[in-house]
Amino acid sequence: MTKLLPALSVLFAVIATAVPWGLPADATFILPLVVVMMVFCWRAIPGTALPPLGAAGLGLLADLMSGGPLGYWALMCLIAATVGDRPGSLGQGRDFGALWLIWIALVSALGVFGWLLASAYYFRWIDWWPIAFGAVATVVLFPVVLYGLLWIRNGRIGPARNVIFRGSS
């Protein structure tokens, strides 16, 4: 069951992206990007398993639910899974700040790439604002999500915290 936790939690988030929350049009990008962020975090947390195949599969499910082109969110999740597994050479001593910086760089790159991909898909320039807003929102939400996932993993933010947050005792 513990092994399934990452996939199950992301699946829960994918379903949440399809629920009619009544969010304004500008905020529509936040929830799918949170899914991508969760994939990144799970891959970055040592001792957890969310293989690229699982990440792509969950992204594909997000594509299905959103009615958008198949492969878009799968690609985003796959990139996040690839980067999350290799955040430089920080190894098990990765600290929170570095992980946060990596996410900022990644979500910026994903935002630009996603915007270009969407524009190429429709042969017109897509409105960039919701993407930028979503990216900024996920940067702000990053600590909450990371803490949340650690809590999900351990039932509390305990020993595993030390492998992420260097310097904490």
Added chain:
Amino acid sequence: MRERGSQLFRRHRPSWRAPVELLSFGLYFLCAVLLVLSRIGHGVIADTRDGLVDLSAPLLEAASLPAIEARRAMERVRSYTAAFDEIDRLKEENDELKQWEWRTKLLERKVAHLRSLLNAVEEPGLAFVTGRVIADARGPFVRSALINLGRKDGLRIGYAVINGDGLVGRTVDAGGSVARVLLLSDLNSRIPVLVGPAGVRGLASGDNSSELQLDFLPDGAAVYAGDEVYTSGSDGTLPRGLKIGVVAGSAGALKVKPYAELNSLHAVSVLFFDTPALARADPSEAGVPGALSLAPSDRPGMTATASTPLPVATATADEISGGGGRAQGDP
């Protein structure tokens, strides 16, 4: 320290990663292929998507219930806080509507008299069925919603979808028990419209924002902010006269502000308006008698009897353009 470093080395650089790399490459390639197939609208992709969405419908429906209830509760709290202002506003509106009612009745009599003089053919009523939004589709590509009505309810692709405020969109995918509604605000939405009392022709296009662009207006057209916008029906798929919204913005950058709150849809009605254009676009249901002929009883699960529990109704296009038809059994 050296030992820790070597552990790290072992962890991140295993001696043989080729299968993993190959799998990752294969997944990237698969995503690219899926994107291309999706772009060209491959039939297999569409069918698979329909099937899977149909399968996930019960789950989505269950998951959306708490969100819908929470939204309703919040709306209720908001309405309680503004109750007194709302009562005053409604009193004023009621007085105004009473005057309109009187005028409308006069006009109705006049129209009926003129029609009888002209021996005009009665406009057929429109059947519709009402359902619930069970999922939102949000992202860079689409502004759509899943509703809990499908081909089993007689739906087909291209039907107009309305709510109490006006036109919401049209169906673009229909599974057995679920259908996807392309909202007016979607990038791919194009609705031929008439604007203002003069009925100036134009095209309302979605751009994924909350307002629609108003394009292809004739040069020098007398269109002003506040003019009402409604469907022209010239595309042969939507009924004429469904209200969409009002003109907003300034000359040169005219927009349409939809009446319907597209970000928080709850109950919507699908109009069974069959036309030859729809039959060509969605030939799978070609054998089913058209709703222009207005026979709800012809459709599976629907009858035109008053005892039908489904909110299936018939209404004239005029009634619908006024904000939705009346469900059977309603007073």
